[in-house]
Amino acid sequence: MGRTSAVAAVAATLLITGCTSAGTDEPTPAKSAGEAAIDYGPWAAGRSTPVADELYPEKGNPGLDVLHYGLDLDWKPDTRVLTGTATLRIRPVAAASEIKLDFTGLTVDKVTVDGTEATGTVADEKLVVPTAVTADRPVTLTVAYHGTPKQVEMPSHRGDASEGIGMRSSKDGVLWTMQEPWGALTWYPVNEHPSDEALYDLAVTVPEGWAAAASGTPGAVEGNTYRYRSADPVAAYVTTLAVDRYKRIEQTGPHGLKITNFVLPKTDDRYLNTLKKTPKLIEWLEERFGPYPYPSAGALMNGSISAMETQQMLSMGRQAFKDGDLKEFEAVLVHEYAHQWFGNAVTPATWTDLWLNEGFATYIQYLYEQELYGFDDAYLENYLRESDAKLRKRVGPPGKPTAGTFAESNVYVCPAAMLKELNDALGDKEFFALATAWVEKNRNTNQDRASFTAFVNAETGKDFTGLIDAWLDSPTTPA
Incomplete structure (x- = not known):
């Protein structure tokens, strides 16, 4: 942050204390052998060693290692309803009688485990699926859900803690999220702990005139569906999604790095000149800390009073800088880009x-x-x-x-x-x-x-x- x-x-x-539907080339199961024949090798880079957290033991599940999240999402600004299907490729770390993940505020419509229908109950910010799993025998969990995301409390006295964390939607249908130490649980089922990093594929469908910006590398825009892929593992707290009437500004950074910024015309005009300095800012960082670690970069502007180092697509809250010196915006932009290396x-x-x-x-x-x-x-x-x-x-x-x-x-x-x-x-x-x-x-x-x-x-x-x-x-x- x-x-x-x-x-x-x-x-x-001190003013500011704050600092992806699945891709079409995903492997598919062999029809003759059923879901159990899925090759989980393509998601090996998402393998982690989850641990229990001393400060927040109620979040995350050290018994599960999520390798990959495939999120197929649809946002209706007029009704403020998010409809989603989350497909999780999971490596159980230990045998268990159930699959337990972090999730809250949304209604579960259907659950399957390896293609077989199952049940799923949401209570106390947990999704519990009473299906037994075996250590190191991967399973595919699919959860269909819908609802209007609701933020949760942040365990802090920070000035931006009052706005809550997680996904929020405004009355005009704008959607965005800021979520450290957690908040991904407000928009998809997740093992919400930094020790369980995973690969991601997001597909987000929005109405005409709207655009979706998310963490990961931007892919093709197919009709009104925006796609993003994270081929490097991502901790859940640095995933992001924002939907607004964005204008998309493309730049090229050092070594041909693709940079994509999402701004609102007129509303964000004062930030444009600073955002256009991004190639130079990344060059400054590379001179000191080595090559930028990801295949794309960029930033989205949202309505927050903070900023966040969301992976490959920074989340910059315009409300944090609306009355300040633009040099401060530039310095915080460097801070969040530095996090791509450190964090x-x-x-x-x-x-x-x-x-x-x-x-x-x-x-x-x-x-x-x-x-x-x-x-x-x-x-x-x-x-x-x-x-x-x-x-x-x-x-x-x-x-x-x-x-x-x-x-x-x-x-x-x-x-x-x-x-x-x-x-x-x-x-x-x-x-x-x-x-x-x-x-x-x-x-x-x-x-x-x-x-x-x-x-x-x-x-x-x-x-x-x-x-x-x-x-x-x-x-x-x-x-």
Whole structure:
């Protein structure tokens, strides 16, 4: 999620604390052998090692590994009804008497498991299908459903927590979602935990004059159906879908990278010049952190008061920047693109290590702002230490978050200060090489504090364990 600039934060209180129908070439079952003959090999890149979350054990199911989501969706703006069919390719991690996923607010119309009709009950934000599964014997779950999505509460005191998380639809039929740490459960059945990343294919049908923007690589638009594919695994919280009367703006980035921005004519005109800088912003990031990790990039504008690093298609809330300096919009755009490396390509195993995402993206944002605003290292050092001290006192250290304070400013600023100390100790050349190697060697995996610390020590040949632990755990700002 995005956050405000260091310059603006020194002058005032921090403003922003926030930071796919299945494809036609999917394998089909051999008719003579039935559904059980499906080759699940094409979705092997979606294999994960799910774990239970210490902060939010009620979300996700560590007994299931979803390999692929095929979402065939239809949105009717006039009635505000979303109709969907979700096809999940699932590898059970352990034998169980049922399939349990996260899902809420929508009506289930039909459920099948391997083509055989089953039942599905939704209660307490869970979909339960009482069909037994066997460890490492994949199954195909298909769920047809409909309804008007409803947002759920965010476990935080952040300024944008009041608008809820998940998918929302406005009275004029506009649809969009912001969903960290969860919210995908408001529009499709999902194993809602960052440790279970999966491949996606989305097909979204909308009326004439409307357009659908979603995470993943944009595919062909067939009539009024928009398609998106994620061939790299995606954590559910960085999936997105927005439907509006969008204008689609195409650009070409470095190495021929396809960039697609979705904006509202007139409404979003003030952001166009900044969005058109995207190729240069990605070049700036690539110079420091290596090649952009995905086959496409872009951003959609929505009605949120925050911004989000949704994979391959950033979600930028126009309400967060409507009265602000466009330099702030530019800096947050860099923050969310930085997340494509730090958070999306390498994802924390549990929410305890959210600092791994936000610390890097925030520090990178501040480095960019040094060029954008022209402040020096001494200014940044002073700002980071003053902010760090206040945040540790108010919220606690970033390495020990509590369930009710999700993604508050301590997991942004405090680890950014730690990374500056690491940068100061190593020098720019070695620090950027370290950060680049972290992504290159751990791409499409889930990591945690222990693996990060071990990596830093191994790559540098020095023991930074004390520095990292002090900045993550100390109740006061380390000396």
